[in-house]
Amino acid sequence: MPLLHVNNLTVPCQSILFDKDGTLLDLLATWGIWAELVLEGLDNQLALIGDRRLPDMSRVLGTRHSADGRLTGYDPAGPLAMATAEETTGILAWHLYGAGVPWNEAVSRVNSIAKGAMEELRARRAAIPLPGLLPFLQQCSALKLKLGVVTSDGSKTTGEQLEWMGITGYFGTVVTRDRVRLGKPAPEMAETACRELGVLPENTIIIGDSNADMQLGKGAGLRLSVGISPEGSSGHLLDADTVITGYHQLVVTNGLIC
Numbered sequence: 001m002p003l004l005h006v007n008n009l010t011v012p013c014q015s016i017l018f019d020k021d022g023t024l025l026d027l028l029a030t031w032g033i034w035a036e037l038v039l040e041g042l043d044n045q046l047a048l049i050g051d052r053r054l055p056d057m058s059r060v061l062g063t064r065h066s067a068d069g070r071l072t073g074y075d076p077a078g079p080l081a082m083a084t085a086e087e088t089t090g091i092l093a094w095h096l097y098g099a100g101v102p103w104n105e106a107v108s109r110v111n112s113i114a115k116g117a118m119e120e121l122r123a124r125r126a127a128i129p130l131p132g133l134l135p136f137l138q139q140c141s142a143l144k145l146k147l148g149v150v151t152s153d154g155s156k157t158t159g160e161q162l163e164w165m166g167i168t169g170y171f172g173t174v175v176t177r178d179r180v181r182l183g184k185p186a187p188e189m190a191e192t193a194c195r196e197l198g199v200l201p202e203n204t205i206i207i208g209d210s211n212a213d214m215q216l217g218k219g220a221g222l223r224l225s226v227g228i229s230p231e232g233s234s235g236h237l238l239d240a241d242t243v244i245t246g247y248h249q250l251v252v253t254n255g256l257i258c
Contacts, residue, residue: 003255019208020151041113132247148193185215214239
């Protein structure tokens with residue numbers, strides 16, 4: 001059985017599950033663009049309603065902005081990093097509803113804004129792998145590790161972004177939010193992935209950038225939950241077994257079956 005070496009741990013494993021946003025791809029390079037467009041659209045809608053603006057743009061989706069309003073970062077425990085598409089729609093629509101727009105109309109306007117932002121992402125094919133990801137996937141493939149994706153995103157967007165990064169072929173299963181009854185942190189995604197890969201949870205590792213990923217791993221009985229935090233912060237990864245800043249801290253080698 002292959003061995004994963006991470007920090008001071010050496011762990012036998014047959015498979016590794018990956019979150020997508022912030023774990024496989026650079027979240028800011030993809031969803032940062034989307035968030036800027038959506039927040040601008042929402043702000044413009046509020047201005048049209050009656051000269052109202054978002055009082056604090058950073059509080060809507062958990063983003064950080066420069067003095068000139070440019071998006072520069074995000075809260076890894078906030079909505080941009082963790083919310084489903086449905087939850088995000090509700091958050092955005094609430095601001096229009098609070099400005100006097102009927103709920104169904106608020107949702108319709110938000111859907112239109114989000115659709116335009118996604119069309120721009122598709123035009124740019126905006127998806128950049130995290131540094132070191134591709135060599136690590138190649139290591140895993142060489143040792144016949146079974147790999148899967150577990151993400152709160154939907155099937156269409158996930159498939160597109162994996163294709164844009166050129167990594168689709170590494171994964172034996174992709175479990176998206178629309179394929180399960182309960183999303184993260186419930187264990188269903190990991191259980192489904194393990195079943196489809198034909199591996200036992202106790203021989204499986206998960207890598208993710210949110211505590212929901214870590215809780216998913218614990219709930220499904222996975223062998224190890226590895227938190228990834230490129231900025232080096234780990235306070236939001238309360239249930240991680242170990243935390244890394246990047247894939248350079250992971251090595252897989254041949255090992256004996258334990």
